[in-house]
Amino acid sequence: MSIPVSRRSLPADATPAPASTLVIFGASGDLTKRLLMPALYNLAREKGLDPEFRIIGVDHVERSEEEFRTYLTDSMHALVKEGGGEFEATSLDAEAWDWIATRVGYLTGDFEDPKTYRRLGERLAGSAKAGGQANAVFYLATAPRFFGTVIEHLGTAGLTQETDQGFRRIVVEKPFGTDLASAQALNRGILKVADESQLYRIDHFLGKETVQNIMVLRFANGIFEPIWNRDHIDHVQITAAETVGVEGRGGFYDATGALRDMVPNHMFQLLAMTAMEAPNSFDADAVRTEKAKVIEAVRRWSPEEAIENSVRGQYDAGKVRGRPVKSYRQEPDVSPKSDTETYVALKLMIDNWRWSGVPFYIRTGKSMAARRTEIAIQFKQTPDILFRGTPNGRLAPNVIVFRIQPKEGVSLRFAAKVPGRTVRLGEVNMDFRYSDYFEAEPTTGYETLIYDCLIGDPTLFQRADNIEAGWAAVQPFLDAWAAGKNNVHLYRSGGSGPSEADALMKRDGRGWLPLDADAG
Incomplete structure (x- = not known):
């Protein structure tokens, strides 16, 4: 039996996050299906996301948007069935998951191809013109070797520029570099594209x-x-x-x-x-x-x-x-x-x-x-x-x-x-x-x-x-x-x-x- 949505609610001192689009680079990867989607599902159950919240998955795997939604749905059911991981739900709340699934989009693209970022920019701009919001968070759930590449392309495409109408933030997973020299080089590179205030280097233990x-x-x-x-x-x-x-x-x-x-x-x-x-x-x-x-x-x-x-x-x-x-x-x-x-x-x-x-x-x-x-x-x-x-x-x-x-x-x-x-x-x-x-x-x-x-x-x-x-x-x-x-x-x-x-x-x-x- 599904757990009622009302069982999980946002803390009393918190309000739903502002409307935004979460762009996940590496959307077909293990991190996305095992941790990010379960976390977004839990936030949906808490009603911690704005009704205008959207997700765009970006990956080189050829998929339609419907195929991507099916892939994520199957992955969530598999996580519930296997148990033992960090997602400890014993059932999947259909209402909460449908809320997430209907807001999921997909973009097939190569992380090293400028065309990927132009198409992404068009999609974000189209959403804003259609009455949506201009806020965007770019989540790098990719192999570490792509961190610098993705951020550089985001900057070149003008996607990291913030305006009065919307923020732009970048979440970078670990490992951030392979040693001191590479970490320093990566920091120098991405700080040429984005301000430190836009960078969110994540460590999920701190959550x-x-x-x-x-x-x-x-x-x-x-x-x-x-x-x-x-x-x-x-x-x-x-x-x-x-x-x-x-x-x-x-x-x-x-x-x-x-x-x-x-x-x-x-x-x-x-x-x-x-x-x-x-x-x-x-x-x-x-x-x-x-x-x-x-x-x-x-x-x-x-x-x-x-x-x-x-x-x-x-x-x-x-x-x-x-x-x-x-x-x-x-x-x-x-x-x-x-x-x-x-x-x-x-x-x-x-x-x-x-x-x-x-x-x-x-x-x-x-x-x-x-x-x-x-x-x-x-x-x-x-x-x-x-x-x-x-x-x-x-x-x-x-x-x-x-x-x-x-x-x-x-x-x-x-x-x-x-x-x-x-x-x-x-x-x-x-x-x-x-x-x-x-x-x-x-x-x-x-x-x-x-x-x-x-x-x-x-x-x-x-x-x-x-x-x-x-x-x-x-x-x-x-x-x-x-x-x-x-x-x-x-x-x-x-x-x-x-x-x-x-x-x-x-x-x-x-x-x-x-x-x-x-x-x-």
């Missing part, structure tokens, strides 16, 4: 409620902010584990790897939200300036230090949730001799007053035991003198865990007395789950970001300096690895990563939080 809640928990609660520093925190762990492999994206992934794919963007955004100083306000530039500052403070390791503080892994054959998985080197479009990492663990230090001496451990990998993204703040242990003689008297450290996906929430681990005649210590968890307190339904994370782009709020998007600071921080690892100074270690699919990553923590007297399928 997750728990990520945004980090700032609220830190800065709105007097019990946390005074202890959020080097005097009380022992270390921080940031994990982004996936159960899936490369899923048919072997050609892209083999040239990219886990570090480029995840660390300068997703992982550093989580690090920034955790470690940033309090902004002066929630103004977009105030928030983004503090995020940029903390990423700029990440210590630049020497080549030798980069090797010592990093581990590269690659998944081998195994089982994930009982399903046999072949090794990465057996995946389609992957070299049988590939040394591309599908797992990376890093130790980072932040050289500022608040975090001096506190290590930040980052790990991300594919084909692992559980799908989980979380941030764990482990506090320093109290003296154990009082409990030294008691059974189980060794004190476990307190830990706050921000669970970002799949079950959004926050947990706090602390010690308590086990009931009985003697004093025995036990560990307990105090859990907060969004689903227990709020009636918010699962989202992909893109809903908030698409809505914010439509209303012109760039707070949760990355500025050029933020992007470049992230690449600058990982460049020492890329340079050291390119020199062949760090081997790739195999790890079993369905496990927690290579043993060398455990050793990275163990040498500091620490250990990763368990990554078992039932935790969290």
